[in-house]
Amino acid sequence: MEDQEGLYHPLHADDGGPSNCADDSRLNQLGYKQELRRSLSAISNFSVTFSIVSVLTGLSTTYSMGLTYGGPMTMVYGWPIVGLLTFIVGLSMAEICSAFPTSGGLYFWSAKLSGHRWGPFASWITGWFNIVGQWAVTTSVDFSLAQLIQVIILLSTGGKNGGGYEASKYLVIAFHGGILLLHAIINSLPISWLSFFGQLAAAWNFVGVFVLMILIPCVAKETASAKFVFTHFNTDNEEGINNYVYIFVLGLLMSQYTLTGYDASAHMTEETKNADKNGPKGIISSIGISIIVGFGYILGITFTVTNIPFLLNESNDAGGYAIAEIFYQVFKSRYGSGVGGIVCLGVVAVAIFFCGMSSVTSNSRMAYAFSRDGAMPFSSLWHKVNKQEVPINAVWLSTFISFCMALTSLGSIVAFNAMVSIATIGLYIAYALPIFFRVTLARKSFVPGPFNLGRYGVLVGWIAVIWVATISVLFSLPVAYPITIETLNYTPVAVGGLFILIVSSWVLRARYWFRGPITNIDA
Secondary structure, eight states: OOTTTTOOOOOOGGGTSOHHHHHHHHHHHTTOOOOSOOOBOHHHHHHHHHHHHOHHHHHHHHHHHHHHTBTHHHHHHHHHHHHHHHHHHHHHHHHHHHHOOOTTTHHHHHHHHHHHHHHHHHHHHHHHHHHHHHHHHHHHHHHHHHHHHHHHHHHHTTOGGGTOOOOOHHHHHHHHHHHHHHHHHHHTSOHHHHHHHHHHHHHHHHHHHHHHHHHHHHHOSSOOOHHHHHHOOBOOOSSSOOOHHHHHHHHHHHHHHHSOOTTHHHHTGGGBTTHHHHHHHHHHHHHHHHHHHHHHHHHHHHTTOOOHHHHHOTTSTTTTOHHHHHHHHHHHHHHSOOHHHHHHHHHHHHHHHHHHHHHHHHHHHHHHHHHHTTOSTTHHHHTOOOTTSOOHHHHHHHHHHHHHHHTHHHHOHHHHHHHHGGGTHHHHHHHHHHHHHHHTTTTTTOOOOSSOOGGGHHHHHHHHHHHHHHHHHHTTSOSSSSOOTTTOOOHHHHHHHHHHHHHHHHHHTGGGTOOSSOOOSOO
């Protein structure tokens, strides 16, 4: 690309045509021709991202972790802390997204903000951390849905103490494969259908959170006191960790794992109208609204917690799946049957399904863009679009890789946990890299788009970078003592291994041919 490509030149709908013309012209400035159908509104863009962040998915599937490490205090106070700092990361990303609204998102930003000398390498490392992190997110989300289905079946057949059916790991992986197949089929539909499903998913997540946060404590015969919810700190974790600060830090992972995936709004910008404004809006609104409704969900559910050790005990009816045991026992104690709780788990399951669906949408757009620039093996295959202007090969590639990543669970759950740990740390590294380049190499040369932070851009950017660096260290700490093969936190091994692979591939081969984003506009 030439030097002038990527610099922001304001374009408006009234400068000579409809908004799509301005969007297409801006994309041409960035070096690309319009190949995907641009039909998503601001609401549609937000809906995809809000469905991926999905507090029902993240908080429900990691609630046991929150109870284990600190309990109520960690969740109630940790959520707004993590939420505020995540919002700061989102603000920095939104500012850069406004300047460079392309499906490539993060890796394109890194290339443009690093200059000619460092651009290709910055683009390479950011892109691979981003796409592998996204695949790990899809793997984690859909596998968690398969596990929840396993628990729903267990409770529906009598529970663990009533002779309920416990699905084998092979059946769980079959569930996972079936879920991914459905996601691939849905994502093969035209973007107008995806827009509909995305808005349906956002509505389901939003309404579902409010229904559950009100219904569960209202049905519960016994609730916790406000003192318990706001002041109780659980140190009985059976993990050999007694230090309060250490426990609190480990408990923050529940919140940070939930608040991920908002880069989807950037990856959908080539299909979004007024992308340089609506892309950033999608990022910050999805984070902001998720923080608010997530806090309400945490409070509502935690007010029904009266016996933490029992909820975490693997001998309870839900097999130690805390949120499932809460829902089940709340209805069973009130009505003598846990059917209502199982229905509530169904609400969560549908939200997780939508989360995985939207995650595949984001994955495929990233794979499409990355292969368009020749960064992936067999790139010419993955960036093809069909007659409906859908990157269908990238859709099926993303679901296939996510399935393969989940296969590690058959051999070792430790290996699987190491794999999906990239979903949080690896993805956030990809978030931080372009922000770091924006506040260092491009501090004086960065030309913002319509959405910008003005003179606070650099300060906000540095806070974002420092936060990501901090969580990268904190979430790599041991989570149990004594440290054994089973209890070792393999996050630094997985992320470090990915880093070595990415850098090695660059040094050995990619540096000779990869030049970062390349134009596909005929001269």
